[in-house]
Amino acid sequence: xxxxxxxxxxxxxxxxxxxxxxxxxxxxxxxxxxxxxxxxxxxxxxxxxxxxxxxxxxxxxxxxxxxxxxxxxxxxxxxxxxxxxxxxxxxxxxxxxxxxxxxxxxxxxxxxxxxxxxxxxxxxxxxxxxxxxxxxxxxxxxxxxxxxxxxxxxxxxxxxxxxxxxxxxxxxxxxxxxxxxxxxxxxxxxxxxxx
Amino acid sequence: xxxxxxxxxxxxxxxxxxxxxxxxxxxxxxxxxxxxxxxxxxxxxxxxxxxxxxxxxxxxxxxxxxxxxxxxxxxxxxxxxxxxxxxxxxxxxxxxxxxxxxxxxxxxxxxxxxxxxxxxxxxxxxxxxxxxxxxxxxxxxxxxxxxxxxxxxxxxxxxxxxxxxxxxxxxxxxxxxxxxxxxxxxxxxxxxxxx
DNA sequence: GTCTATAAGGGGATAGAC
DNA sequence: GTCTATCCCCTTATAGAC
Numbered sequence: 001x002x003x004x005x006x007x008x009x010x011x012x013x014x015x016x017x018x019x020x021x022x023x024x025x026x027x028x029x030x031x032x033x034x035x036x037x038x039x040x041x042x043x044x045x046x047x048x049x050x051x052x053x054x055x056x057x058x059x060x061x062x063x064x065x066x067x068x069x070x071x072x073x074x075x076x077x078x079x080x081x082x083x084x085x086x087x088x089x090x091x092x093x094x095x096x097x098x099x100x101x102x103x104x105x106x107x108x109x110x111x112x113x114x115x116x117x118x119x120x121x122x123x124x125x126x127x128x129x130x131x132x133x134x135x136x137x138x139x140x141x142x143x144x145x146x147x148x149x150x151x152x153x154x155x156x157x158x159x160x161x162x163x164x165x166x167x168x169x170x171x172x173x174x175x176x177x178x179x180x181x182x183x184x185x186x187x188x189x190x191x192x193x194x195x
Numbered sequence: 196x197x198x199x200x201x202x203x204x205x206x207x208x209x210x211x212x213x214x215x216x217x218x219x220x221x222x223x224x225x226x227x228x229x230x231x232x233x234x235x236x237x238x239x240x241x242x243x244x245x246x247x248x249x250x251x252x253x254x255x256x257x258x259x260x261x262x263x264x265x266x267x268x269x270x271x272x273x274x275x276x277x278x279x280x281x282x283x284x285x286x287x288x289x290x291x292x293x294x295x296x297x298x299x300x301x302x303x304x305x306x307x308x309x310x311x312x313x314x315x316x317x318x319x320x321x322x323x324x325x326x327x328x329x330x331x332x333x334x335x336x337x338x339x340x341x342x343x344x345x346x347x348x349x350x351x352x353x354x355x356x357x358x359x360x361x362x363x364x365x366x367x368x369x370x371x372x373x374x375x376x377x378x379x380x381x382x383x384x385x386x387x388x389x390x
Numbered sequence: 391g392t393c394t395a396t397a398a399g400g401g402g403a404t405a406g407a408c
Numbered sequence: 409g410t411c412t413a414t415c416c417c418c419t420t421a422t423a424g425a426c
Contacts, residue, residue, distance in 0.1 A: 149383075
């Protein structure tokens with residue numbers, strides 16, 4: 001794996017982000033050194049600085065890209081006729097999108113405290129936008145008499161917390177298929193906010 | 196703050212654990228140095244090793260004590276007549292117990308990956324015992340026709356994940372009292388597992 | 391664009407004086 | 409029980425050769 005010389009600007013950048021993603025997710029940002037990342041990529045540590053100004057930017061960019069992809073993917077979903085359909089769509093989307101990106105998800109909520117204050121604020125803004133999408137669904141359903149939640153903000157956070165729990169235990173090839181998981185969680189979410 | 200000489204074996208030990216607890220929770224285990232901990236306590240780094248064989252044991256002991264206190268406190272609750280009462284009691288207990296120990300809770304689920312494999316297994320065993328308590332309630336209620344969950348194990352994890360979400364946003368003195376929070380979450384949990 | 395070499399500093403943990 | 413001093417290794421980031 002250990003390379004010697006040569007120019008690979010087009011592929012080294014993505015490989016650095018890939019390596020950083022996996023290592024940060026496995027060991028934590030603070031516990032991973034630039035040498036480790038370089039080692040995985042097959043370059044020397046100094047070469048990393050052709051692609052990132054510093055370690056912090058590497059983390060921030062991973063988190064920012066993840067949140068922007070999440071929002072973009074969500075905004076491309078088909079509009080739903082009613083709040084019940086929209087909620088079901090949200091549950092399915094959330095589970096499936098996050099299940100495909102376990103490392104990004106893990107980093108996005110474990111490494112918030114390792115962001116500089118400015119970077120933290122930026123990520124929080126994106127996270128808030130996603131939460132607001134769910135809150136809008138709950139409020140619309142409440143208005144139409146489909147849902148009954150005492151506090152839309154708390155219900156939003158409760159639903160997302162519940163769904164995020166999937167990532168801590170689900171493993172592909174386990175006892176349950178993704179369809180079954182989605183169905184089980186949808187059943188609980190639906191009942192939890194039901195009128 | 197900076198002390199010079201003297202013997203304080205009876206108070207230094209607890210102060211070290213206290214300092215480590217706060218620092219680990221705020222900055223993360225990997226990002227905190229033994230020198231920082233010593234600085235907060237007011238001793239030199241070398242003195243810490245009279246109380247802990249190494250940094251890892253400091254983390255493990257904090258997590259182990261927390262889990263053992265959680266289990267002991269839960270086991271002292273009054274027995275309930277039916278599963279509905281037991282579930283309500285669990286929800287109230289979980290929220291209130293964890294709300295009083297935000298740092299311990301944060302560490303207990305953020306720093307699992309920084310434990311050695313042996314220590315990790317030990318903490319997991321304790322966590323499993325706590326989850327089993329909730330799962331027993333759900334299974335009993337299912338049998339009595341009070342609850343309807345498709346999968347008791349998943350429902351257990353879903354409920355705990357939802358409740359743990361409280362710790363990420365609740366601040367004393369905020370918009371809602373602890374009673375209100377407990378009531379709102381109880382309402383959602385009750386409905387989510389209802390028959 | 392990558393390398394080697396290095397600056398400047400912090401890390402965990404230990405030894406021996408007091 | 410705590411201190412000072414130290415070992416030895418690792419850290420992020422930069423400089424300059426190729």
